[in-house]
Amino acid sequence: MYQTVLLPLxxxxxxxxxxxxxxxxxxxxxxxxxxxxxNENISLNEIGKKIIFHIDFDYFYxxxxxxxxxxxRNIPSVVCVYSGREEDSGVVSTCNYEARKYGVKAxxxxxxxxxxLKDIEAIFxxxxxxxxxxxxxxxxxxxxxxxxxxxxxxxxxxYVDFTKITNSDxxxxxxxxxxxxxxxxxxxxxxxxxxVGPNKLISKIASGINKPNGITxxxxxxxxxxxxxxxxxxxxxxxxxxxxxxxxxGIDSISDISNKSIFELRDALGYKTATxxxxxxxxxxxxxxxxxxxxxxxxKIVTLKKDIADFQQINLAAASLCTSVYENLRNKGQAFRIxxxxxxxxxxxxxxxxxxxxxYSASFDELHKNSLFIIKEMINNNSISLDNIRRMGVVxxxxxxxxxxxxxxxxxxx
Ligand code: DCP
Ligand code: CA
Ligand code: CA
Numbered sequence: 001m002y003q004t005v006l007l008p009l010x011x012x013x014x015x016x017x018x019x020x021x022x023x024x025x026x027x028x029x030x031x032x033x034x035x036x037x038x039n040e041n042i043s044l045n046e047i048g049k050k051i052i053f054h055i056d057f058d059y060f061y062x063x064x065x066x067x068x069x070x071x072x073r074n075i076p077s078v079v080c081v082y083s084g085r086e087e088d089s090g091v092v093s094t095c096n097y098e099a100r101k102y103g104v105k106a107x108x109x110x111x112x113x114x115x116x117l118k119d120i121e122a123i124f125x126x127x128x129x130x131x132x133x134x135x136x137x138x139x140x141x142x143x144x145x146x147x148x149x150x151x152x153x154x155x156x157x158x159y160v161d162f163t164k165i166t167n168s169d170x171x172x173x174x175x176x177x178x179x180x181x182x183x184x185x186x187x188x189x190x191x192x193x194x195x196v197g198p199n200k201l202i203s204k205i206a207s208g209i210n211k212p213n214g215i216t217x218x219x220x221x222x223x224x225x226x227x228x229x230x231x232x233x234x235x236x237x238x239x240x241x242x243x244x245x246x247x248x249x250g251i252d253s254i255s256d257i258s259n260k261s262i263f264e265l266r267d268a269l270g271y272k273t274a275t276x277x278x279x280x281x282x283x284x285x286x287x288x289x290x291x292x293x294x295x296x297x298x299x300k301i302v303t304l305k306k307d308i309a310d311f312q313q314i315n316l317a318a319a320s321l322c323t324s325v326y327e328n329l330r331n332k333g334q335a336f337r338i339x340x341x342x343x344x345x346x347x348x349x350x351x352x353x354x355x356x357x358x359x360y361s362a363s364f365d366e367l368h369k370n371s372l373f374i375i376k377e378m379i380n381n382n383s384i385s386l387d388n389i390r391r392m393g394v395v396x397x398x399x400x401x402x403x404x405x406x407x408x409x410x411x412x413x414x
Pocket of ligand 3: 156
């Protein structure tokens, strides 16, 4: 059995799709087009190594309320959007898992929710958006500090590329997911669910599997089997309309879709949806993490030699990381203001520390000097022993374009 998939490609600034068959020798195919740049300078080989986390906070608005009113924790609580027309007119925005036990859910009329919780001690609250956004900002900052490509997609969810930190290893990814979840709980007392997968599609579905406070890891090898066991409606973006259309074509499951070709589905669904669905049903998703605004960053993480035991070795590794980050900055014509050092210890504990410079800089010396300063501080303050450091990363963020020859020379040559 073989399958055709469509690959979106950007080559010499033109966008096009390659249609290729999975019966082709995959390795040869990857080698062949390795030089072709795919959306934003990502090569196919890099995509084949990705580890993406999707993080979704549990019963978000209701959990925000629990943070400031701990007495809500063990009773059903329902956050509502009151329309104001009559008392109790409006809908449920969300509710905690206690209330869900009684069948209360988002978008339900408040009156119906109240009838489900009749004779039960329960609390109904109005939404407080500025407060939820403040909690969201604090939560996202913790995640962003892990220092890899980060994309917030809504008030309570985001994607993070963990490929570098985990060295593309799904076992390590599981440990990182645990540490991230614990870190968020310790710092802001909030639970989240994390999906770990080889792409955004798989990690997004995975984060919803073990809610609340769950972690679901789907490795690259397991992804096809994982998606085959999902329902068509589990694919993000597939609504009841598409599901109905597919049913009318005799397609009831994701396996049914994966046995079709794009060309068979194109007429009924349109080329774009057909491509997306056939790829998705094969656990393929080439969409990239889109870092926005100030969250754009440049970084590099390396695994240190096992016998690294003195500061001289750390110094050498830092110099090499800074050189790579500096060259990247220079190629992009950008200056940075925030510098983050990430240390990953033997037990995969993640320690990071950031420093914000007074002025933007693109100087290698400043990057290197400050990196060493931060590393020394981290080792002194966190009692990290030198032979305990497994990976080290240098990440610069809060980037600014510095166009114009004069400013470029000033920025880079000082
Ligand atoms: N939301 C809303 N109306 C909806 C759905 C959601 O106002 N119909 C708001 C309230 C939620 C927030 O968006 O707290 C995030 O939505 P989610 O779908 O992620 O749901 P929750 O976070 O509430 O619950 P879960 O634990 O299932 O993620
Ligand atoms: Ca949520
Ligand atoms: Ca969500």
